[in-house]
Amino acid sequence: MKETVKDIDILAISKSTKVIDTFCKMKNVREVIAKGKTKATIFLTEGLEVDLRVVPKQSYGAALNYFTGAKDHNIKLRQIAIKKGYKLSEYGLFNRKTEKFVGGRTEEELYKLLGMNYIEPELREDRGEIESSIKNKLPKLITIKDIKADLQMHSTFSDGINSIEEMANEAKKNLKYIAITDHYGSLKIAHAMDKKRFQKYSKEIDKLNKKDFTILKALEVDIDKNGNIECPNEILKELDFCIASVHRAFTMNKNEMTKRICKAMENKYVNVIAHPTGRLIFERDPYDFDFKKICTSANQNNVALEINAFPNRLDLNDSLIKEAISNKVKLTIGTDSHSIEHLRFIMFGVEMARRGWCEKRNILNTLDLNKFIKTIKR
Ligand SMILES: [Zn+2]
Structure with a gap:
């Protein structure tokens, strides 16, 4: 993952x-x-x-561990084995003197013999997981079953290809509620809505909410280069939920970009900063900002940061997720779906969260609707 x-x-x-x-x-x-x-x-x-x-059958656990990596994790395991009088290879754990097979049939067995708790594959990066495992302090990682909501998706009201109803019908197979976050403002490539079309959008969501599934009335709004939200308050105040993001003017120095995003978080209608670093895998580098300051500002304003689950974004990435939760920042997962096919990407968001050491409590999508609404309140 x-x-x-x-x-x-x-x-x-x-x-x-x-x-x-x-x-x-x-x-x-x-x-x-x-x-x-x-x-x-x-x-x-x-x-x-x-x-x-x-x-051979007896080597399966050791071999699986060896080929799963990461290399730095495996090197540390071998050092621990040596200290305990063993030798570890892809064939198993062996007594160093007698060269007799000691174990390694399963990964669980291997870690146990090394005096450790089992370490999930997503954590094996030598980022402190070995020490945590020995001290019995590994996180209980979030799983896909903990997820009750998807907090970013688009419909035909902006640049999606399915209607709100189609998105909701597909989402309700696995989820308890969703946020429809179509674009508002002047972002032409995203077919952003204007005031008039927002009224239709709003009515459509109200109508669909009379059925058995909850759709949060939400928008994805633009943060302009000065950190202002490109959407009038009279629209923002009608929303249940609002995510804000940078979609242009990416090249800015570190200071300016940090200020821009922090200013956006001060807007009392903003609940989440979406795809916070703006990177596109193989295509565009993340923009430069002071993440520590972003975290502080997020906490002060009760704004969450998004783990965007779309495969070419995965933004925040694993190490920033880890940093965010160590700073007690709340996180959301959004698929950024533009069709019903994309809703399954939620698993990639969960996997990023797992690689970033998240437990259920770190991710707002795990909350029941009422608790979620209370938690995001500003
Ligand atoms: Zn976006």
């Missing part, structure tokens, strides 16, 4: 080499790069490299 992957590693338990033969003969193999008795590497027609490793 890192943001991007370079290749795929597959691990199998087998006594025969048949699994390797079958793997190398799959339909979409463009090239077999290497093939041995326990290992093969292929290149797919889709343009991705895939490694297959075959290990």
Whole structure:
């Protein structure tokens, strides 16, 4: 669940080499790069490299741990093993003197033998998880089952391709409530609404709320280059929820950008800063700001920061999420869906939250509707 992957590693338990033969003969193999008795590497027609490793049953946990990484995490585990008189490899944990197999059938067994609590794969980055595990202080990570809401999505009222009703009907299969956050203002590429169309939007949401599912009347509004919200108060005050974001004038120095976002948070109608760093993976770097100051301002104004779950955003990223929650900042997850197909991206938001050490209590989407409304109140 890192943001991007370079290749795929597959691990199998087998006594025969048949699994390797079958793997190398799959339909979409463009090239077999290497093939041995326990290992093969292929290149797919889709343009991705895939490694297959075959290990004995008793090695599965140790091998899974080894190939999951990250490298820095594994190096530390090996050092701990040495201190305890063991040797750790992808084949298992062995007694250093007798070279007898001690364990490693499962990852759980491996961590236990090393005197540690099980560490979830998302945490294995050597960012303090090993020390926390030894001290019994690992977070109880949030899961997708804890999520009751999706707090950013768009409809045909701005740049989405499904109606509000279609979005709601799809969302209610898994969620208790949603926020529809269509664009308001002058953002032309996003088909932003004006006052007149907002009235229609507002009526449509009121009408749909007479049914069995709650749709928060919300907007995604622009933060102009001076930190003002590009939406009149008479509109803002009609909302249940409001997210604000930077969509242009990205190039600014660190000081100016920090001030701009902090000023936006001072607007009493703003509840969330969406995709706070503005980065697009492989496309646009995050803008420069003082994150510590953003966190302080978020807390002072009771504004949450978003974990945008859209795959090319994933913004905040894992390390900023960790920093945010260590500063006690509240977070929301929004898929930024522009069609019903995108609603499933909520899992990527949850995964980012997990990589950032979030528990259920750190994420506002886990609250029941009434509690949520009370919590965001300014
Ligand atoms: Zn946006």
